[in-house]
Amino acid sequence: MAGSRRLLRFDEYVSGCLYHPRLGFYRRSGRAGREGDFLTSPEVGSLFGRLMARAVDSWWEEMGRPEPFGVVEVGAGPGTLAAGxxxxxxxxxxxxxxxxxxxxxxxxETARARLVGTPGVEFAEAWLPAGSEDPPLAHLVLANELLDNLAFRILESSGDGWLELHVELSGEGLGEVLLPVGGEVPFPRLPRGVRIPWQVEARRWVETTLGVRHLRRLVCIDYARTTAEMAPRRWWEWVRTYRGHGRGTHPLDSPGHQDITCDVALDQLPGSPSVISQAEFLAGIGIDEEVTRAERTWRERAPVGDLEALVARSTMAEARALTDPGGLGGFKVMQWVR
Ligand SMILES: C[S@@+](CC[C@H](N)C(=O)[O-])C[C@H]1O[C@@H](n2cnc3c(N)ncnc32)[C@H](O)[C@@H]1O
Known part of the structure; x- marks a missing residue:
């Protein structure tokens, strides 16, 4: 319709692109995995899940062996990490x-089909929905690559204040519009034209989770850096899109057909999480021993070329991918412990 025009704040646009009930990327076919749109650590192979299982056992001991022991995984995707x-x-x-x-x-539904018959497993579409009186028991909450997928706002410095990025939908397509930001902005002045993400929803999610009764540990794994590290970069270096196993195009292209993610701004999250790289974290839970064992098996079995040899070779390749400092190994493991 000529002349019709609609404005969405950038986080509303992201939310629609990812989670619109019919048209959103994650409501259609978007997912992690080898046949999916991007490869996350659990989807690299079984090693990550095996190591996380060890970590879960040791956290249970550390908590004094609560029984029952409530573990909640949010943004569980097709259930690969849960299965591991x-x-x-x-x-x-x-x-x-x-x-x-x-x-x-x-x-x-994919996760449910996969874990059917496994004792002690529950499924839910929302974590702590408003008004919920009976949230799942959660001593430990895990979230792998969730925070980067929560809708985020984008601000642009005007030199002496802040403008906020909006998306204009008109007969001509989608375009960027900057409008004055309403309310207080918790960032120092930056040079004109600099853009930064404002991750109000990720902050709220962590805050709400930390407020849960019985919670002892929250573990979020994601690509993360500080707002100050992101500010000098061009915004499409920290806002990334993915589809069909590759990088996608501009976030305003093909709404609903590509994933839109943002590096997590560590300084915008509440509390004081401990932060280490995924490579360091996996070293702490025994990835090196797994690799040494796999290398030994590979040396012994490679001439035979049997299944054991293939599994060992796969473990070695998975370990390289999970600890690659320029890839998954450079992700940050953020932990809040009570
Ligand atoms: C990048 S995928 C990661 C999936 C899985 N954790 C993995 O590592 O393979 C993010 C997932 O979080 C889900 N998600 C996003 N917001 C959510 C929310 N508020 N509650 C539960 N799941 C959410 C999405 O549907 C998507 O499956």
Whole structure:
């Protein structure tokens, strides 16, 4: 219709692109995995889940072995990490009550089909929905690559204040519009034209989760840096799009057909999480021993070329991918412990 025009704040636009009930990327087919749109650590292979299962066992011991032991994984995707943890835990296995929270109904159904019959498993579409009186028991909350997928705002400095990025929808397509930002902005003045993300929703999500009764540990894994590190970069270096296993195009292209993510701004999150790289974290839970064992098996079995040899070779390749400092190994493991 000629002349019709609609304005969305950038986070509303992202939210629609990813989570619109019919047209959103994650409501259609968008997902992690080898057949999906991007490869996350659990989808690299079984090693990540096995190691996380060890971590879950040790956190259970550290918490004084609560029974039942509530673990909630938010943004669980098709359930790959859950399957790895549930299949790998030893000491805490009997006490474990594992809830997968996934807002995409399609993915939740995939996870459900995969874990059907596994004892102690629950499924939910929302974590702490407003008014919920009976949230799942959560001593431990895990979220792998969730925070970067929560809708985020984008600000641009006008030199002496802040403008906010909006998306204009008109007969001619989508375009950028900058409007004065309403209310207080918690950032220092920056040179004119500099853009930064404002991750109000990620902050709120962490804050709400930290307020949960019984919570002892929150573990979020994501690509993350500080707002100050992002400010000098061009905004499409920290806002990234993905589709069909490759990088996507401009975030305003093909709404609903590509993933839109943002590096997590560590300084915008509440509390004081400990932050280490995924490579360091995996070293702490025994990835090197797994690799040494796999290398030995590979040396012994490679001439035979049997299944054991293939599994060992796969473990070695997975470990390289999970600890690559320029890739998944450079991700940050953020932990809030109470
Ligand atoms: C990048 S994927 C990561 C999936 C999985 N954790 C992995 O590592 O392979 C992010 C997932 O979070 C889900 N998600 C986004 N916002 C959510 C929310 N508020 N509650 C639950 N799930 C959410 C999306 O549907 C998507 O499946």
């Amino acid at each position: 943890i549930l299949g790998g835990v030893r000491a805490s296995a009997r006490a474990l009550r594992y809830t997968l929270v996934e807002s995409s109904g399609v993915q939740l």
